[in-house]
Each structure stands twice: as structure tokens, then as C-alpha cells.
Amino acid sequence: xxxxxxxxxxxxxxxxxxxxxxxxxxxxxxxxxxxxxxxxxxxxxxxxxxxxxxxxxxxxxxxxxxxxxxxxxxxxxxxxxxxxxxxxxxxxxxxxxxxxxxxxxxxxxxxxxxxxxxxxxxxxxxxxxxxxxxxxxxxxxxxxxxxxxxxxxxxxxxxxxxxxxxxxxxxxxxxxxxxxxxxxxxxxxxxxxxxxxxxxxxxxxxxxxxxxxxxxxxxxxxxxxxxxxxxxxxxxxxxxxxxxxxxxxxxxxxxxxxxxxxxxxxxxxxxxxxxxxxxxxxxxxxxxxxxxxxxxxxxxxxxxxxxxxxxxxxxxxxxxxxxxxxxxxxxxxxxxxxxxxxxxxxxx
Amino acid sequence: xxxxxxxxxxxxxxxxxxxxxxxxxxxxxxxxxxxxxxxxxxxxxxxxxxxxxxxxxxxxxxxxxxxxxxxxxxxxxxxxxxxxxxxxxxxxxxxxxxxxxxxxxxxxxxxxxxxxxxxxxxxxxxxxxxxxxxxxxxxxxxxxxxxxxxxxxxxxxxxxxxxxxxxxxxxxxxxxxxxxxxxxxxxxxxxxxxxxxxxxxxxxxxxxxxxxxxxxxxxxxxxxxxxxxxxxxxxxxxxxxxxxxxxxxxxxxxxxxxxxxxxxxxxxxxxxxxxxxxxxxxxxxxxxxxxxxxxxxxxxxxxxxxxxxxxxxxxxxxxxxxxxxxxxxxxxxxxxxxxxxxxxxxxxxxxxxxxxxxxxxxxxxxxxxxxxxxxxxxxxxxxxxxxxxxxxxxxxxxxxxxxxxxxxxxxxxxxxxxxxxxxxxx
Numbered sequence: 201x202x203x204x205x206x207x208x209x210x211x212x213x214x215x216x217x218x219x220x221x222x223x224x225x226x227x228x229x230x231x232x233x234x235x236x237x238x239x240x241x242x243x244x245x246x247x248x249x250x251x252x253x254x255x256x257x258x259x260x261x262x263x264x265x266x267x268x269x270x271x272x273x274x275x276x277x278x279x280x281x282x283x284x285x286x287x288x289x290x291x292x293x294x295x296x297x298x299x300x301x302x303x304x305x306x307x308x309x310x311x312x313x314x315x316x317x318x319x320x321x322x323x324x325x326x327x328x329x330x331x332x333x334x335x336x337x338x339x340x341x342x343x344x345x346x347x348x349x350x351x352x353x354x355x356x357x358x359x360x361x362x363x364x365x366x367x368x369x370x371x372x373x374x375x376x377x378x379x380x381x382x383x384x385x386x387x388x389x390x391x392x393x394x395x396x397x398x399x400x401x402x403x404x405x406x407x408x409x410x411x412x413x414x415x416x417x418x419x420x421x422x423x424x425x426x427x428x429x430x431x432x433x434x435x436x437x438x439x440x441x442x443x444x445x446x447x448x449x450x451x452x453x454x455x456x457x458x459x460x461x462x463x464x465x466x467x468x469x470x471x472x473x474x475x476x477x478x479x480x481x482x483x484x485x486x487x488x489x490x491x492x493x494x495x496x497x498x499x500x501x502x503x504x505x506x507x508x509x510x511x512x513x514x515x516x517x518x519x520x521x522x523x524x525x526x527x528x529x530x531x532x533x534x535x536x537x538x539x540x541x542x543x544x545x546x547x548x
Numbered sequence: 549x550x551x552x553x554x555x556x557x558x559x560x561x562x563x564x565x566x567x568x569x570x571x572x573x574x575x576x577x578x579x580x581x582x583x584x585x586x587x588x589x590x591x592x593x594x595x596x597x598x599x600x601x602x603x604x605x606x607x608x609x610x611x612x613x614x615x616x617x618x619x620x621x622x623x624x625x626x627x628x629x630x631x632x633x634x635x636x637x638x639x640x641x642x643x644x645x646x647x648x649x650x651x652x653x654x655x656x657x658x659x660x661x662x663x664x665x666x667x668x669x670x671x672x673x674x675x676x677x678x679x680x681x682x683x684x685x686x687x688x689x690x691x692x693x694x695x696x697x698x699x700x701x702x703x704x705x706x707x708x709x710x711x712x713x714x715x716x717x718x719x720x721x722x723x724x725x726x727x728x729x730x731x732x733x734x735x736x737x738x739x740x741x742x743x744x745x746x747x748x749x750x751x752x753x754x755x756x757x758x759x760x761x762x763x764x765x766x767x768x769x770x771x772x773x774x775x776x777x778x779x780x781x782x783x784x785x786x787x788x789x790x791x792x793x794x795x796x797x798x799x800x801x802x803x804x805x806x807x808x809x810x811x812x813x814x815x816x817x818x819x820x821x822x823x824x825x826x827x828x829x830x831x832x833x834x835x836x837x838x839x840x841x842x843x844x845x846x847x848x849x850x851x852x853x854x855x856x857x858x859x860x861x862x863x864x865x866x867x868x869x870x871x872x873x874x875x876x877x878x879x880x881x882x883x884x885x886x887x888x889x890x891x892x893x894x895x896x897x898x899x900x901x902x903x904x905x906x907x908x909x910x911x912x913x914x915x916x917x918x919x920x921x922x923x924x925x926x927x928x929x930x931x932x933x934x935x936x937x938x939x940x941x942x943x944x945x946x947x948x949x950x951x952x953x954x955x956x957x958x959x960x961x962x963x964x965x966x967x968x969x970x971x972x973x974x
Contacts, residue, residue, distance in 0.1 A: 312661040314725035331729040332803035341947020344800040353798035357689040376704035400667035
């Protein structure tokens with residue numbers, strides 16, 4: 201379904217834009233209909249797994265791996281919400297739209313199943329239709345092919361920072377003028393081999409839930425969004441990768457050497473780590489969707505956009521693995537009084 | 549201007565850059581019977597594997613990580629940046645490393661699933677952290693153009709002024725799933741990989757790694773910030789080449805088949821970004837996978853771009869000797885292309901007795917009709933009267949992900965005021 205978390209028109213960033221503006225969101229998360237539900241801090245309502253055929257129609261889904269079709273569901277909604285995809289197809293040149301995807305578990309079921317089939321039945325037991333799915337970037341290229349997105353197409357399998365990394369690279373590709381619009385997609389699957397692997401890696405506790413879903417957002421350069429009259433939902437702010445979450449967070453919150461007023465501290469922190477923060481709300485979106493690994497940063501982005509859509513909401517800090525990123529309001533007056541300085545310290 | 553200050557590589561044919569290039573020049577192949585996989589499971593029986601398992605039929609996870617670390621270490625040393633010993637404080641710890649790969653450490657997932665190894669990371673961040681103290685690394689999993697995609701990302705970081713030095717690498721080890729599925733779809737199992745050869749049967753996978761150290765040495769591109777002040781020693785002059793451009797695109801047409809038009813547009817984009825034309829290119833390292841579809845599509849694109857500019861570049865395709873090293877192959881080609889520019893010699897395309905019609909009239913190193921492996925006279929001369937040569941490197945992947953890079957050696961001497969030469973000055 202299309203998630204319209206805000207309809208405000210872009211009128212200039214409230215703080216220095218480090219990256220692009222987000223102009224569309226698409227969710228394919230079981231039991232979750234809006235980004236705000238990601239902030240509940242509790243499991244989503246019980247719901248059946250996402251049914252891609254029900255959302256996209258059956259055509260074109262045959263032989264596709266689950267990660268690709270979940271990603272397609274979220275991508276379609278994000279492109280529509282951003283006004284890049286209409287009834288007659290793309291509304292801008294496909295050459296200027298790229299795909300940056302992030303996953304950890306995407307390829308695992310295909311690879312394990314094919315490898316086991318080889319062992320038991322030799323090569324004759326394999327389906328030739330699985331060939332594209334043995335290459336993890338099938339997720340990004342499937343989206344590119346379905347919607348005719350002919351710009352840069354790439355996939356990060358970079359561990360728990362992948363989602364925020366993908367958002368950062370979207371901003372970098374825009375700044376380098378390789379693209380005008382970037383579809384960022386985070387996807388994870390709860391297929392048997394994938395959840396076994398997450399458990400074996402210590403990323404999923406026994407009895408824990410793994411995400412089986414996807415989130416997509418469209419990021420554009422601010423002038424592009426303005427020219428198109430696209431809804432501006434938030435701005436990608438400062439990003440840092442460091443040795444660990446604490447140092448990345450400190451780097452993002454550090455006093456800026458940039459000109460202008462100092463950045464406003466976050467009102468909300470999204471993290472899956474135990475943190476202490478004075479006067480700042482802390483949420484783990486994983487409580488709602490399950491363990492999200494490489495998709496976490498993109499899920500956090502969707503949650504942040506919902507928060508930012510609420511009146512005078514202040515910036516959001518997302519922390520995912522050893523990466524941290526600020527997400528800023530896209531428009532509207534800044535609050536005179538922020539929520540105070542967030543004091544962060546890891547709790548052992 | 550972005551310079552390439554250090555390079556490193558290894559593959560089935562050699563354990564370091566010079567050994568690989570010497571083997572390629574000599575036409576030696578890394579092709580051998582399958583070493584680590586149960587041969588009974590496949591029709592195809594050959595691959596171009598790195599022989600480091602310690603015995604036939606044995607396998608272990610983490611091989612790709614080990615090659616990656618070796619290639620990065622060699623590139624850092626070549627650039628004059630001493631990486632230090634594993635675990636010690638390394639001068640390279642704060643350099644971002646962007647790794648392009650087709651399959652990452654998915655072979656480790658297969659071994660874990662078969663109960664033969666514990667579950668380990670899919671990405672290369674942990675290996676780089678252990679070895680060099682690297683805090684910022686990106687694993688870009690992008691099929692067979694991955695390492696040139698990584699190169700473009702580094703180019704962008706440097707041109708935007710976010711870093712002064714970036715390490716780019718490419719690496720792949722073979723998974724049974726990819727080897728098996730390729731085996732499943734090819735009509736007849738190939739015994740060898742013969743790029744652009746008439747009667748070629750298809751692709752065989754190979755293994756290896758390559759790395760380069762990139763650096764920003766002058767003013768920024770559009771939208772970018774000035775280069776940060778250098779904080780590290782500059783490389784020895786021998787190593788310095790220039791990265792002229794990297795073009796990226798996606799065909800958005802077919803899950804596995806390439807598109808000649810998309811490939812041609814990417815080649816033209818790479819040349820245009822460099823401010824060059826087809827006649828400015830001395831040598832092409834083609835993607836050349838030996839599959840009917842790739843070689844037809846790439847061959848048509850090469851012909852369309854270079855036939856109107858005779859005599860055209862010398863073309864080679866090293867997968868005839870290294871096998872298809874997947875996501876790492878683009879950067880492996882690039883490192884070898886730089887050796888060609890330095891030494892004036894181009895490895896022959898192995899086994900190329902007769903070329904396909906699509907590439908008729910193009911000049912293949914070691915190809916039919918006495919294909920020269922010595923480079924001809926350079927097409928450009930710099931302000932100091934030195935010859936300057938350029939190479940184009942192709943890499944294309946499943947999903948139609950295309951990447952083409954252009955490099956130049958030596959770095960042209962500036963004319964007059966310390967500014968780089970206008971592109972194409974001869």
C-alpha cells in the first residue's frame with residue numbers, strides 16, 4: 201500500500217542538507233500499515249506474510265526469489281508516492297533513476313538450496329530459472345527491469361550498516377550527478393536457511409523474529425524535488441561510519457564546523473542498542489518488525505519520516521551497526537526549544 | 549584529477565600482480581580440473597581456481613577474504629603506504645575500502661549449510677578490520693561489474709572532496725551454486741573459455757582479487773569540494789597512472805542477457821566523461837566471457853564504437869587465461885591494463901583461432917591474422933613530449949549492470965601553468 205506520511209511541499213531545508221530529500225516511501229512489512237507503527241516499540245499486530253502477487257499481480261513474479269518480490273512491492277509504492285511512477289509508467293527518464301539496495305539474507309535460501317541439490321541430484325536437479333537468483337544483486341536488477349530504471353544499480357551486503365550505507369550512497373550518487381532520483385530499498389527474508397543462518401551468526405535469538413519484508417524510499421536532490429513539486433518528507437542529514445555505534449553517533453552529533461546555526465540535537469533516536477539519553481525518546485524499530493540486519497537503516501528511515509511528519513518534530517538520529525545518520529525535517533518552522541542535549545553512552 | 553598510485557592482484561595464474569601479468573603475456577592459463585568441489589556433481593569439469601586449499605576435494609571458507617587482504621596489502625605497499633603487520637596500528641586504518649564482488653563470502657554459507665564450517669560474515673569488513681584496522685569499508689555485491697562499480701564510487705568520493713585517498717578492490721571465489729547453475733544452462737560444458745572465438749561453448753569461472761589505491765591530486769569536479777590537503781606521502785612515480793572516467797548504467801532489460809545498445813552507450817559515456825573519442829584509446833581490455841550472448845553483444849558494441857576510428861585499439865580479453873573472476877574481474881583487467889600501458893605489451897587472447905563475425909576487422913592481441921601483442925605508436929603525446937597511452941576496461945554483469953573505465957599512463961605533464969592537459973591533446 202502507498203504510505204503517505206506527509207504532503208508538505210518542499211520549501212527549503214530546515215538545516216543544512218547533507219544529502220537529498222526523501223520524496224516517497226513504500227512499505228512491505230507484515231502487520232504494519234504506516235511508518236508511525238514502527239515507533240510503537242512493540243511487535244506489529246499478527247499478520248500473514250506479505251503476499252506479493254496480491255499487491256503486484258502474478259505477472260512477472262514467477263521464478264523470482266522472495267527477496268526480489270518483497271523489494272518490488274515496496275519499490276512500486278515508493279515510486280508511486282514520489283510521483284515517479286504513474287498509470288502510464290515512469291514520469292521522468294529512466295536513465296536518471298538508480299537503485300541502491302541493501303540486504304543480508306536475500307541470497308541465502310537460493311544459494312543453500314542449489315548447493316544442496318547439487319550434492320543430492322547433481323547439476324541435472326537444478327532449475328535453470330534459478331541462475332539469476334544465485335547472484336545477490338538480482339534484488340536491485342529485478343527492480344530496475346520491472347520499472348525501467350536504467351541508472352546506476354547496486355546492492356550493499358555490508359552487514360548491519362547496509363541500510364544507512366545505502367542511504368548515504370544515494371546522497372553521494374546525487375551529489376556526483378550520476379543520478380537525479382535514487383530508489384533505496386532494504387529487504388530481508390525469513391526463509392528457513394536465512395533464519396538458520398541468522399541464528400548461527402548470533403544475530404537472531406532463539407524464539408526471535410526475523411524480518412520478512414522490505415522498505416523503499418525515493419531520495420532526490422532538493423532542486424529536483426522542488427522542480428517536480430514532489431512531496432518532501434525529510435532530508436538525509438549527516439552520516440558517519442566508525443569502528444562502532446558509539447563513535448559513529450558521537451561523530452554525527454559532534455559540533456559542526458559548518459557555517460550557520462548549530463545543528464539541532466535529535467528528538468528521537470532509533471537504535472537496536474541499549475542507550476541512555478537525557479530527554480530523548482529512544483525506539484528500536486526491530487521491536488515492531490523483527491531482526492532487520494541489512495534492511496534496518498531503511499526501516500529506520502521510514503520510521504523517521506513518519507516522526508518528522510508530525511508538526512514540529514525535531515531531527516531523528518538513526519544508529520545501525522557502526523553507522524549513524526541524522527534525518528531532518530524538510531520544511532516548516534524550527535522549534536525554539538529543542539529537546540535538550542542528548543547524552544549518549546553505551547550501557548554494557 | 550584522480551591518480552592510481554598503487555595496484556595489486558592475484559589469480560589462478562599467479563600470486564602477485566607481476567606474476568599474473570607475466571603469465572598472461574606468456575599465454576599461460578590457470579585452467580585445471582575442479583579442485584575443491586565434488587566433480588561428480590557437474591558436467592563441466594574445469595575452472596580457473598586459485599590453488600590454495602591444500603588438497604583436491606578439500607574446501608574452506610574465507611579464501612576470498614584472504615586474497616582480498618593480500619591484494620589490498622600489495623596495492624598499499626605499491627602506493628608507498630606501509631600497511632603494517634596484521635593487528636598492529638596501521639597507517640591504512642582510516643582509509644575507506646570499497647570492495648566490489650559478485651558473490652562475497654557466499655561459498656562460506658554453502659559450507660556452513662553443508663555442516664562443514666561455522667557461519668561467518670558475508671561481507672569483507674571484518675577481514676579488513678582484522679588485517680588493517682579498517683573502520684570504513686563497503687561491500688558492493690554487484691554481479692560481474694562490481695569492482696568497476698566500486699571504482700566509480702571511489703571516484704565520486706574523491707571528486708566530492710570527502711577523502712583524499714580511497715582503496716578499491718575486487719574479489720571473488722567460486723560458489724558451487726553459481727558454478728552449477730551456469731553448468732546447467734550451458735548447452736555443452738566448455739573445456740576452456742575462448743572470448744570472441746567462433747565455436748566457443750561458454751563461460752568457466754575463475755578466482756582472484758585485485759586492488760588499487762586512488763588519490764585526488766587537483767581541483768574538484770562539478771558540485772565537489774576542493775581536495776583536502778595531503779596527509780600522506782605521495783607514491784613513487786613508477787606507479788602513478790590516471791583514472792580518467794568510470795561510466796555506469798543498467799540495461800533494465802533481462803535478468804541475465806546483456807544488451808548491445810546498453811553496452812555501447814556505456815562505452816561512449818566513459819569516453820565522453822574522459823573528454824576522449826574512440827581514436828584516443830590505445831588498448832581495450834574487454835569483458836569477453838566466452839558466452840555466446842556476452843561476446844555477441846559486447847562485440848557489436850566494440851565494432852560500433854571502434855570500427856569508424858581505424859586502425860582502432862588493440863583488444864584483449866584475459867578471461868581466456870584467468871577464467872571469469874566474476875565481480876573481481878573488472879578491476880583485475882584494469883590492473884593488467886595499467887601494466888600493458890607501462891610495458892607496451894598486451895596479453896594475447898588465448899585460443900582465439902577464428903573470431904565471431906560481430907568483431908571482424910577489430911584487432912585482437914594474439915588473434916588471427918597476426919594480431920600484434922606489442923602496442924603500436926601511442927595516440928597522444930604530453931607537453932613534455934612523452935607518449936601517453938589510454939586503456940578502456942569493460943565489465944558487464946547479470947541484470948544488465950554495465951561499467952566501463954578509462955585509464956591513462958603516464959600522468960600527462962601539464963602544459964605551462966600546472967594545470968592538466970586538455971583531454972586528447974596529442
